Amino acid sequence: MSLQQPDFGVLRKAQKGDERAFSLIVRAYQVPVYNYVLRLVGDRTLAEDLTQEVFLRVFQGLPRFSSRSKFTTWLFQVTKNRVLDELRASERRPRAVVALEDVPPLEVVDAPMERLEAIDAVWRAVEALNVDLKMALLLRDVVGLSYTEIADSLEITLATVKWRIYKAREDVQVALAREGITFGAEETAPPRVETAS
Numbered sequence: 001m002s003l004q005q006p007d008f009g010v011l012r013k014a015q016k017g018d019e020r021a022f023s024l025i026v027r028a029y030q031v032p033v034y035n036y037v038l039r040l041v042g043d044r045t046l047a048e049d050l051t052q053e054v055f056l057r058v059f060q061g062l063p064r065f066s067s068r069s070k071f072t073t074w075l076f077q078v079t080k081n082r083v084l085d086e087l088r089a090s091e092r093r094p095r096a097v098v099a100l101e102d103v104p105p106l107e108v109v110d111a112p113m114e115r116l117e118a119i120d121a122v123w124r125a126v127e128a129l130n131v132d133l134k135m136a137l138l139l140r141d142v143v144g145l146s147y148t149e150i151a152d153s154l155e156i157t158l159a160t161v162k163w164r165i166y167k168a169r170e171d172v173q174v175a176l177a178r179e180g181i182t183f184g185a186e187e188t189a190p191p192r193v194e195t196a197s
Contacts, residue, residue: 002144003032003072011071015062022062026055029072032143033079039138040083042127050086054079069152076139076153087131118181125175129168136161137168 006014006025013021033054038047057078065074126134139150151161176182 002146003029005071014059015065017063022059025058029075030055033075036076036079036138036143037083039123039126039142040131040134041086046086050082054082057082070149072145073149073152076143076145076149077155080135080154083135084131118176121176121179121181122172125172126168128175129171133164133168133171136164137172140165 006028010021010024014025030051034047034051037050037054038044041047041050054075058075061078065071126137129137135154136150139145139153140147145153147158147161147165150165151158154161156164
């Protein structure tokens with residue numbers, strides 16, 4: 001699943017300040033941008049605000065956007081920079097203490113309880129990743145960008161992208177294993193050892 005690039009004509013009109021064309025771009029990309037930001041910052045209200053700020057920056061920078069790179073690459077580069085600015089600023093601000101019981105869980109409708117617990121465990125493991133690993137993993141597995149697009153968006157080498165995604169998946173898998181959760185693997189009993197009597 002990869003994000004489609006905007007229609008060239010719509011993009012050109014938006015670059016010339018056409019608000020209707022820009023609104024088409026916003027509608028096409030606001031959900032992937034919001035979901036990415038939400039998983040990075042963990043706060044719905046903040047994610048909404050940051051998503052709006054990202055699209056404001058995109059609107060302001062669109063006249064200077066060069067078609068040498070993919071639009072989605074540039075969009076997530078702008079998103080990454082805005083999120084990193086916010087994360088740095090939040091480190092300097094005093095933190096409010098919130099009880100885990102007060103955080104609304106991610107809801108999945110009509111899923112068995114065990115599945116819900118497993119999904120929740122996956123997101124907790126992803127949330128525990130450092131921001132570099134988390135950004136690469138989310139761009140790949142949630143947004144659907146290619147490895148090359150991720151490298152361009154995060155402004156890192158392709159090898160670094162591959163390593164970060166590998167490491168992130170490995171760390172998530174280890175965290176899940178600690179909780180006794182496995183995906184895709186049939187649970188098998190250990191082989192019986194026959195002893196001579």
